[in-house]
Amino acid sequence: MSNFQFNLKSKKVNQLCQQTIDILETRTEDEVKKSVDDFQDFWQKYQHEKKLSIAFIGQYNAGKSTLIKALTGDESVRISAEICTDKVTEYAWQDVLLLDTPGIYAGNTEHNDITLERIYKCDLLVFVVPNELFNPQGAEFFQKVANQMQRVGQMVLVVNKMSRESGSPQVLLSTIAKVIEPYYPQQFYTCFIDADSYLKSQDPKYIKYQQSLQTKSNFNDFLDSLQKLIQKNELSAKLV
Ligand SMILES: Nc1nc2c(ncn2[C@@H]2O[C@H](COP(=O)(O)OP(=O)(O)O)[C@@H](O)[C@H]2O)c(=O)[nH]1
Ligand SMILES: [Mg+2]
Numbered sequence: 255m256s257n258f259q260f261n262l263k264s265k266k267v268n269q270l271c272q273q274t275i276d277i278l279e280t281r282t283e284d285e286v287k288k289s290v291d292d293f294q295d296f297w298q299k300y301q302h303e304k305k306l307s308i309a310f311i312g313q314y315n316a317g318k319s320t321l322i323k324a325l326t327g328d329e330s331v332r333i334s335a336e337i338c339t340d341k342v343t344e345y346a347w348q349d350v351l352l353l354d355t356p357g358i359y360a361g362n363t364e365h366n367d368i369t370l371e372r373i374y375k376c377d378l379l380v381f382v383v384p385n386e387l388f389n390p391q392g393a394e395f396f397q398k399v400a401n402q403m404q405r406v407g408q409m410v411l412v413v414n415k416m417s418r419e420s421g422s423p424q425v426l427l428s429t430i431a432k433v434i435e436p437y438y439p440q441q442f443y444t445c446f447i448d449a450d451s452y453l454k455s456q457d458p459k460y461i462k463y464q465q466s467l468q469t470k471s472n473f474n475d476f477l478d479s480l481q482k483l484i485q486k487n488e489l490s491a492k493l494v
Contacts, residue, residue: 271297306484307351309342309376311369311399313392314357316382317414320449322347322354324473327456340365342372350484358395366395373399378483379409381442385420387413393433400437408487410479411442414449417470443479447472 271293278290310318315335323331326347331354343354353376355369373379379399383392400406411434413426420426423446430439452471454460460467 305351306378307353307376308378308380308480309353309355309373310380310382311355311373312357312382312395313384313389316357316384316392317449318357318380318382319354320453321380321382321412321414321447321476322352324449324452324456324471326352340368342369358391370398370403374403377408378487379405380412380480381409382412382414385413385415385418385426387426387429388433396434400434406437406441408483409442410476410483411439411444412476412479413444413446416446416472417448417451420446443482445472445475445479447476449473 275290275293278286281287310322312318319331319333322328322345323333326345328345331343331345340356342356345352345354353372355372356365358366358369381396381399388396399409411430413420413423413430426446427439427444430444434442448471450471451467452473455464455467455471
């Protein structure tokens, strides 16, 4: 079922529920009143729970956690050059729920499956690769998410660590295009950033360099990509 059909169906269900409630609310029998109250309790909670969720996925060590920390400013986000967690962790960012995943790495099929299961339920995805781009597991994982899970149009591709020796985005884009065939980098709002520079720009210790760190981070491009993706998917995302 396409998202569009899903939206229409969901709208119709909402309308039917409201009509039924309107009729039932005119009834005075205790049993009916209780059912209406129960339903309204449930409905309120359900509406409250409906939050947009975005999973950060990709290779481990690509900078997924750094990116989440840069977005949320949450000090509890763990960053490490080692594999530091095999769990999916949730962080609140405004009205959005961010999921930090351990990332995909070789010889870890069980945890990779856990990650896959969690991201199935997420509205949108941010796929992070480092400036060296995809390793073989990363490329395979990307294809799995785009192809098998059909998440094209719901995913941003972020190339992180651009402050390192990286080559120009133009050159990187042509390499990316080969890996993600038959798709194009533009379909993934591909952006080139340095999350670590943005994180530093938020640190009072580096206040003197705040502006230059922010420029170097190119973080606004990532925010733009994310904003476009949220706007494009807003209705369907909230209904999932
Ligand atoms: N130079 C540079 N290093 C980064 C950047 N982002 C993350 N790192 C470093 O890469 C390592 C892994 O980062 P982390 O966010 O834990 O990666 P994750 O495994 O994808 O969550 C850490 O040592 C970070 O400090 C970046 O934008 N630039
Ligand atoms: Mg991490």
